[in-house]
Amino acid sequence: xxxxxxxxxxxxxxxxxxxxxxxxxxxxxxxxxxxxxxxxxxxxxxxxxxxxxxxxxxxxxxxxxxxxxxxxxxxxxxxxxxxxxxxxxxxxxxxxxxxxxxxxxxxxxxx
Amino acid sequence: xxxxxxxxxxxxxxxxxxxxxxxxxxxxxxxxxxxxxxxxxxxxxxxxxxxxxxxxxxxxxxxxxxxxxxxxxxxxxxxxxxxxxxxxxxxxxxxxxxxxxxxxxxxxxxxxxxxxxx
Numbered sequence: 246x247x248x249x250x251x252x253x254x255x256x257x258x259x260x261x262x263x264x265x266x267x268x269x270x271x272x273x274x275x276x277x278x279x280x281x282x283x284x285x286x287x288x289x290x291x292x293x294x295x296x297x298x299x300x301x302x303x304x305x306x307x308x309x310x311x312x313x314x315x316x317x318x319x320x321x322x323x324x325x326x327x328x329x330x331x332x333x334x335x336x337x338x339x340x341x342x343x344x345x346x347x348x349x350x351x352x353x354x355x356x
Numbered sequence: 357x358x359x360x361x362x363x364x365x366x367x368x369x370x371x372x373x374x375x376x377x378x379x380x381x382x383x384x385x386x387x388x389x390x391x392x393x394x395x396x397x398x399x400x401x402x403x404x405x406x407x408x409x410x411x412x413x414x415x416x417x418x419x420x421x422x423x424x425x426x427x428x429x430x431x432x433x434x435x436x437x438x439x440x441x442x443x444x445x446x447x448x449x450x451x452x453x454x455x456x457x458x459x460x461x462x463x464x465x466x467x468x469x470x471x472x473x474x
Contacts, residue, residue, distance in 0.1 A: 289465070
């Protein structure tokens, strides 16, 4: 099935550093979402974006919905050890429709 | 609890066995989605329901996969004659999903059922 292009695949960073990851698609989406998944758990919703150009923050997390509606990025500022996990972007074509996910970015934080 | 729950959390099946995976959505959530997550991949859509109606089953990989939600609440994903390639984590998500406000389309996931077919 279709998956979004998410990069980087993995990152190793020092505690306190900022992190940036992004997601691109060949199709337009009307909603972009970012999830975090810990081992053995389901994805947890971090941020949802509903309008092209929208910039939304949730604590140390900031995400943007690209103008073309084909991309999104997620920034994490001042990373801490509990930020470790796999981050997934997801696009939603319209309304109450299935999500299309990226392959994930695995984040490791070195204390 | 208040979240989506799934059972069992882990299931080991011998090739050829049938399995049934259960999802309890968040109370009051109209829409329910099933996804399959292979190791190292993002979740992929299988099927979804609005109340008891199955609106899209285009992601089901074969006719061995069957899902139901007879009373519009609990859902069961059944896999008949399991094969090794069915080994994956099966995730269930629910959303309020009945009006036009975008917030209520946000999907909340359960912890998943890890299926291993030997």
